[in-house]
Amino acid sequence: MAAVTDIDAAPRDRASRARALHWALAAALILVSLASLQVGATDVSLSNLAAKLAQGEALTRMDRVVLWDIRLPRLAMGGLVGAALAVSGAAMQGLFRNPLADPGIVGVGAGAGLGAILAIVLGGLLPPWVNTLTGNQLTPFAAFLGGWGSTLLLYRVATSHGHTSVATMLLAGIALGALAGAVSGILVYIADDTQLRDLTFWGLGSLAGASWAKVLTAGPMILLAPGAALTLGRGLNGLALGEATAAHIGVSVQRLKTIAILAVAAATGAAVAVSGGIGFVGIVVPHLLRLASGPDHRTLLLNSALLGAILLILADVIARVVIAPAELPIGIVTAVLGAPVFLWILLTRRGLADL
């Protein structure tokens, strides 16, 4: 038997690197937040305001509206949505033991898309009180209901005798996605030109409609995933060994699955509802962090929340700046910048990507 003396190197400590990343990412988040407040279609900026305050001038109404009513809620929304998408991605990848899983895998994407299309195309047929009830936010409301509803349905299908089969859920999700796609196709077919334009832009995603009302409505729901995920780290680590072994090392597997699926569905449902289809964040962010500091979910989930928020705020800044005073849908920015970077990483680190 080998003696203790053959320990030739101290175990490399990726855990401390991951914890250092918490602080680095938090600092970066503050920086991009300041940048996000600084730039926009008007020349209101933090540096101008600081100069004005230093000279004893009062802030104009416009300064206040731009900063407080437009940029700040947009910043908050970007941070929340980015954090929710990235954490949900990391949690789903852990749950499905597959680095390609994303929040859409639990049916949120298909259901939310169908809900949004229904609202855009058929919303006009509803009695006016429905629109009043949802505060003129019928589309996000319907998207949330669609996403949450489809997840509950999939969860129900995949659960029997108190055991949820993630494989069944995945297969049922593909079936449901096909069905939602077909119904969406019918609706797209009967939609008029304005509605088609609305559909296209909804699908590309945007933070442009952000307001404090939206932040306060969707915020608590969006915070569910990051909040719940921070308690799931140990369980998801155990799940990497397979469901049976996770149970053997003391993980309450069914509880873990239920919390992860429902929290992720609620959070991404709300995030998709307020910001439309923003792809890619949920896959790229956890993958980058796994390369940087290892797959330990106890640190990966928090780091994903931070990096997700950073990337989405940054993408929103770019979306606002490149063709100012107009702006690009943010989904285009995340894909145009994210996809090449991701491809490059896959090419250079292929060995690890295979895992």
Add this chain to the structure above:
Amino acid sequence: MSFIAENIRVSYGNREALRGVSFNADPGAFTAIVGPNGSGKSTLLGAMTASLPHTGAVRLNGRDIAAMKPWELASERAVLPQAARLAFPFTVIEVVRLGLQSGTAGDRPEVPMQALSRVGLAHYANRTFQELSGGEAQRVMLARVLAQVWSPVEHGRPRWLLLDEPVSSLDIAHQLQVMEIARTFARAGGGVIAVMHDLNLTALFADRVAVLSEGQRLAFGTPAEVLTDETLSLAYGCELRVCSPPPAGVPYILPHAASA
């Protein structure tokens, strides 16, 4: 303070894999479960680890496992699965730490390296698990399991190693090493229950042997009582002759005697 299974029945669909098997293991002993493919060995272990739905009672150190929380079970017994699977590129030392965190030695950071040394893989601590060969991966999983129940006895209660074919992908030297580790654990007061395919290793290391066949217990006793021509030939459905070489006096199995 034993591990007791009473009248266990397990069905896969319409097929009854275990038909009322009773089994018990004592701490301080290495108890082996042997039998042909499909005889219900791993199924019995699955029922005893609460990972398969079953009827009949399983008691661990005097408590019904159905009434124990996953973390309570994890602090009293560790389970080595047949296949070493792992998603995501964890390093070897990180895998062993997963075991440590689930047991009660969680406050002893030196344990994972000691566990790796015990299986002879301390120098692999920083490797990615997926780079390992099948045999190395299985030994790393054994180190993880050892880290989970590092002290064979804690607060006067024995802890248990449940091993499902622990030597299936190992070369002969490492087969002996792993069996030695398991026996050491038992000699220190812990309990070991292992599903075994290799009858010679079973004869060498086990204190008690249960022979399963077609979902039923055919025999249960010391190796000398159980590993007989008659029992084994019946269990495995081929003619086997058990022989004892002069020096050691331990039974060994000679397949050469089998007639086709």
